[in-house]
Amino acid sequence: EAGVAQSPRYKIIEKRQSVAFWCNPISGHATLYWYQQILGQGPKLLIQFQNNGVVDDSQLPKDRFSAERLKGVDSTLKIQPAKLEDSAVYLCASSRRTGEGEKLFFGSGTQLSVL
Amino acid sequence: KQEVTQIPAALSVPEGENLVLNCSFTDSAIYNLQWFRQDPGKGLTSLLLIQSSQREQTSGRLNASLDKSSGRSTLYIAASQPGDSATYLCAVRPSNYGGSQGNLIFGKGTKLSVKP
Numbered sequence: 001e002a003g004v005a006q007s008p009r010y011k012i013i014e015k016r017q018s019v020a021f022w023c024n025p026i027s028g029h030a031t032l033y034w035y036q037q038i039l040g041q042g043p044k045l046l047i048q049f050q051n052n053g054v055v056d057d058s059q060l061p062k063d064r065f066s067a068e069r070l071k072g073v074d075s076t077l078k079i080q081p082a083k084l085e086d087s088a089v090y091l092c093a094s095s096r097r098t099g100e101g102e103k104l105f106f107g108s109g110t111q112l113s114v115l
Numbered sequence: 116k117q118e119v120t121q122i123p124a125a126l127s128v129p130e131g132e133n134l135v136l137n138c139s140f141t142d143s144a145i146y147n148l149q150w151f152r153q154d155p156g157k158g159l160t161s162l163l164l165i166q167s168s169q170r171e172q173t174s175g176r177l178n179a180s181l182d183k184s185s186g187r188s189t190l191y192i193a194a195s196q197p198g199d200s201a202t203y204l205c206a207v208r209p210s211n212y213g214g215s216q217g218n219l220i221f222g223k224g225t226k227l228s229v230k231p
Contacts (some may be wrong), residue, residue, distance in 0.1 A: 091159070
Protein backbone atom coordinates (compact mmCIF):
# COMPACT_ATOMS: atom_id res chain seq x y z
CA GLU A 1 0.00 0.00 0.00
CA ALA A 2 1.13 3.56 -0.65
CA GLY A 3 2.54 5.43 2.32
CA VAL A 4 1.80 8.86 3.72
CA ALA A 5 2.64 11.49 1.11
CA GLN A 6 3.87 14.96 2.03
CA SER A 7 4.91 17.97 -0.02
CA PRO A 8 7.03 19.95 -0.41
CA ARG A 9 10.11 18.15 0.92
CA TYR A 10 11.95 21.38 1.63
CA LYS A 11 10.90 25.01 2.03
CA ILE A 12 12.98 28.10 2.73
CA ILE A 13 11.19 31.34 3.58
CA GLU A 14 11.91 34.63 5.33
CA LYS A 15 10.36 35.49 8.65
CA ARG A 16 6.88 36.99 8.49
CA GLN A 17 6.14 35.14 5.24
CA SER A 18 3.45 32.48 4.92
CA VAL A 19 3.90 28.80 4.11
CA ALA A 20 1.63 25.78 3.61
CA PHE A 21 2.29 22.07 3.81
CA TRP A 22 0.20 19.28 2.30
CA CYS A 23 -0.40 15.71 3.46
CA ASN A 24 -2.20 12.76 1.88
CA PRO A 25 -2.66 9.91 4.40
CA ILE A 26 -2.82 6.19 3.72
CA SER A 27 -6.14 5.27 2.13
CA GLY A 28 -8.71 4.28 4.71
CA HIS A 29 -6.92 5.86 7.66
CA ALA A 30 -9.39 7.97 9.59
CA THR A 31 -6.92 9.60 11.98
CA LEU A 32 -4.37 12.16 10.81
CA TYR A 33 -1.70 13.92 12.87
CA TRP A 34 0.64 16.85 12.30
CA TYR A 35 3.85 16.87 14.34
CA GLN A 36 6.63 19.43 14.66
CA GLN A 37 10.17 18.08 15.12
CA ILE A 38 12.85 20.60 16.02
CA LEU A 39 16.44 19.48 15.40
CA GLY A 40 17.62 17.18 18.20
CA GLN A 41 14.15 16.80 19.70
CA GLY A 42 11.39 14.23 19.50
CA PRO A 43 8.25 15.05 17.51
CA LYS A 44 5.65 17.23 19.25
CA LEU A 45 1.98 16.89 18.36
CA LEU A 46 0.41 19.99 16.83
CA ILE A 47 -3.03 18.72 15.86
CA GLN A 48 -5.00 15.48 15.52
CA PHE A 49 -7.95 14.93 13.18
CA GLN A 50 -10.50 12.12 13.27
CA ASN A 51 -12.02 12.12 9.78
CA ASN A 52 -12.53 15.86 9.20
CA GLY A 53 -13.03 16.81 12.86
CA VAL A 54 -10.36 18.14 15.23
CA VAL A 55 -9.71 15.84 18.20
CA ASP A 56 -6.79 17.67 19.82
CA ASP A 57 -5.25 21.01 18.92
CA SER A 58 -4.16 22.00 22.41
CA GLN A 59 -0.51 22.47 21.38
CA LEU A 60 -1.19 24.31 18.12
CA PRO A 61 -0.10 28.00 18.26
CA LYS A 62 -3.41 29.22 16.96
CA ASP A 63 -2.30 32.81 16.51
CA ARG A 64 -0.13 31.76 13.57
CA PHE A 65 -0.81 28.10 12.77
CA SER A 66 -3.94 26.68 11.16
CA ALA A 67 -4.84 23.28 9.76
CA GLU A 68 -7.75 21.77 7.92
CA ARG A 69 -8.77 18.38 6.63
CA LEU A 70 -11.48 18.80 4.07
CA LYS A 71 -13.56 15.72 3.19
CA GLY A 72 -11.66 13.73 5.80
CA VAL A 73 -8.77 12.84 3.50
CA ASP A 74 -6.00 15.34 2.55
CA SER A 75 -4.84 17.92 5.05
CA THR A 76 -2.99 21.23 4.89
CA LEU A 77 -1.03 22.96 7.65
CA LYS A 78 -0.40 26.69 7.32
CA ILE A 79 1.88 29.09 9.15
CA GLN A 80 1.16 32.81 8.86
CA PRO A 81 3.34 34.71 9.66
CA ALA A 82 6.39 32.49 10.18
CA LYS A 83 8.94 33.11 12.95
CA LEU A 84 12.54 31.98 13.18
CA GLU A 85 11.63 29.41 15.85
CA ASP A 86 9.28 27.68 13.41
CA SER A 87 12.31 26.17 11.64
CA ALA A 88 11.71 22.43 12.00
CA VAL A 89 10.59 19.29 10.19
CA TYR A 90 6.81 19.02 9.94
CA LEU A 91 5.69 15.41 9.95
CA CYS A 92 2.31 14.07 8.98
CA ALA A 93 1.14 10.68 10.26
CA SER A 94 -1.99 8.60 9.86
CA SER A 95 -3.43 5.59 11.63
CA ARG A 96 -6.20 3.01 11.58
CA ARG A 97 -6.87 1.54 14.96
CA THR A 98 -6.08 -2.19 15.13
CA GLY A 99 -6.67 -4.84 17.74
CA GLU A 100 -3.09 -4.48 18.94
CA GLY A 101 -3.34 -0.77 19.47
CA GLU A 102 -2.94 2.23 17.27
CA LYS A 103 0.06 2.04 14.93
CA LEU A 104 1.16 5.31 13.31
CA PHE A 105 2.56 5.60 9.81
CA PHE A 106 4.67 8.69 9.13
CA GLY A 107 5.45 10.61 5.98
CA SER A 108 8.97 11.79 5.15
CA GLY A 109 8.22 15.29 6.39
CA THR A 110 8.68 18.85 5.16
CA GLN A 111 11.86 20.56 6.32
CA LEU A 112 11.17 24.26 6.90
CA SER A 113 13.92 26.85 7.25
CA VAL A 114 12.87 30.36 8.31
CA LEU A 115 15.58 32.98 7.67
CA LYS B 116 3.26 15.78 33.37
CA GLN B 117 4.70 12.79 31.51
CA GLU B 118 8.33 13.09 30.47
CA VAL B 119 10.29 10.60 28.37
CA THR B 120 14.08 10.38 28.60
CA GLN B 121 16.43 8.36 26.42
CA ILE B 122 19.99 7.54 27.37
CA PRO B 123 22.51 7.67 25.81
CA ALA B 124 21.91 10.46 23.31
CA ALA B 125 24.40 8.84 20.93
CA LEU B 126 26.04 5.44 20.70
CA SER B 127 28.73 4.06 18.41
CA VAL B 128 29.44 0.32 18.27
CA PRO B 129 31.34 -2.06 16.00
CA GLU B 130 29.36 -4.34 13.73
CA GLY B 131 28.20 -7.57 15.32
CA GLU B 132 27.78 -6.25 18.85
CA ASN B 133 24.60 -6.74 20.83
CA LEU B 134 23.37 -3.45 22.27
CA VAL B 135 20.71 -1.98 24.52
CA LEU B 136 18.96 1.36 24.22
CA ASN B 137 17.22 2.77 27.27
CA CYS B 138 14.01 4.71 27.71
CA SER B 139 12.51 5.98 30.97
CA PHE B 140 9.19 7.71 31.66
CA THR B 141 8.01 9.56 34.73
CA ASP B 142 4.34 8.46 34.95
CA SER B 143 3.53 4.74 34.96
CA ALA B 144 -0.05 5.37 33.81
CA ILE B 145 0.51 4.47 30.18
CA TYR B 146 -1.65 2.75 27.57
CA ASN B 147 1.27 1.53 25.49
CA LEU B 148 4.88 2.25 24.53
CA GLN B 149 6.35 2.29 21.04
CA TRP B 150 9.84 2.23 19.60
CA PHE B 151 10.44 4.03 16.31
CA ARG B 152 13.36 4.27 13.92
CA GLN B 153 14.18 7.50 12.06
CA ASP B 154 16.68 7.66 9.21
CA PRO B 155 18.20 11.03 8.23
CA GLY B 156 15.74 13.12 6.24
CA LYS B 157 13.00 10.56 6.67
CA GLY B 158 9.90 10.09 8.76
CA LEU B 159 9.51 7.62 11.59
CA THR B 160 9.01 3.88 11.16
CA SER B 161 7.27 1.96 13.93
CA LEU B 162 9.40 -0.96 15.12
CA LEU B 163 7.61 -2.42 18.13
CA LEU B 164 4.51 -1.60 20.16
CA ILE B 165 4.10 -2.94 23.72
CA GLN B 166 0.73 -2.72 25.43
CA SER B 167 0.75 -1.81 29.12
CA SER B 168 -0.23 -5.38 30.05
CA GLN B 169 2.69 -6.88 28.12
CA ARG B 170 6.28 -7.36 29.24
CA GLU B 171 8.03 -7.62 25.88
CA GLN B 172 7.70 -7.76 22.12
CA THR B 173 10.06 -9.27 19.57
CA SER B 174 10.59 -8.70 15.87
CA GLY B 175 13.56 -10.34 14.20
CA ARG B 176 16.75 -9.11 15.86
CA LEU B 177 14.83 -6.57 17.96
CA ASN B 178 13.41 -7.17 21.41
CA ALA B 179 11.69 -4.50 23.47
CA SER B 180 10.86 -4.90 27.14
CA LEU B 181 8.58 -2.88 29.39
CA ASP B 182 8.66 -2.48 33.16
CA LYS B 183 5.76 -0.14 33.79
CA SER B 184 6.15 0.00 37.56
CA SER B 185 9.72 1.29 37.33
CA GLY B 186 9.00 3.46 34.28
CA ARG B 187 11.53 1.81 32.01
CA SER B 188 11.78 0.20 28.60
CA THR B 189 14.75 -1.21 26.76
CA LEU B 190 15.30 -1.95 23.09
CA TYR B 191 17.73 -4.80 22.53
CA ILE B 192 19.36 -5.14 19.11
CA ALA B 193 21.17 -8.40 18.48
CA ALA B 194 24.14 -8.77 16.13
CA SER B 195 24.10 -5.14 15.03
CA GLN B 196 24.69 -4.25 11.37
CA PRO B 197 25.71 -0.99 9.64
CA GLY B 198 22.16 -0.83 8.28
CA ASP B 199 20.89 -0.43 11.84
CA SER B 200 22.48 3.03 11.97
CA ALA B 201 19.67 5.49 12.64
CA THR B 202 18.02 7.43 15.45
CA TYR B 203 15.78 5.33 17.69
CA LEU B 204 12.90 7.08 19.44
CA CYS B 205 10.77 5.86 22.30
CA ALA B 206 7.22 7.16 22.74
CA VAL B 207 4.59 6.54 25.41
CA ARG B 208 0.85 6.89 25.08
CA PRO B 209 -0.52 8.10 28.43
CA SER B 210 -3.59 6.54 29.95
CA ASN B 211 -5.74 9.45 31.02
CA TYR B 212 -8.19 9.69 33.89
CA GLY B 213 -11.33 7.80 32.95
CA GLY B 214 -9.42 5.38 30.74
CA SER B 215 -9.09 7.53 27.63
CA GLN B 216 -5.82 7.56 25.70
CA GLY B 217 -3.56 10.55 25.49
CA ASN B 218 -1.40 11.39 22.51
CA LEU B 219 2.12 10.03 22.03
CA ILE B 220 4.90 11.71 24.00
CA PHE B 221 8.32 11.19 22.45
CA GLY B 222 11.83 11.10 23.87
CA LYS B 223 14.65 12.91 22.09
CA GLY B 224 16.05 9.68 20.69
CA THR B 225 19.35 7.79 20.68
CA LYS B 226 21.50 8.22 17.58
CA LEU B 227 23.08 4.85 16.81
CA SER B 228 26.09 4.37 14.57
CA VAL B 229 27.23 0.83 13.73
CA LYS B 230 30.74 0.77 12.27
CA PRO B 231 31.72 -1.90 9.71
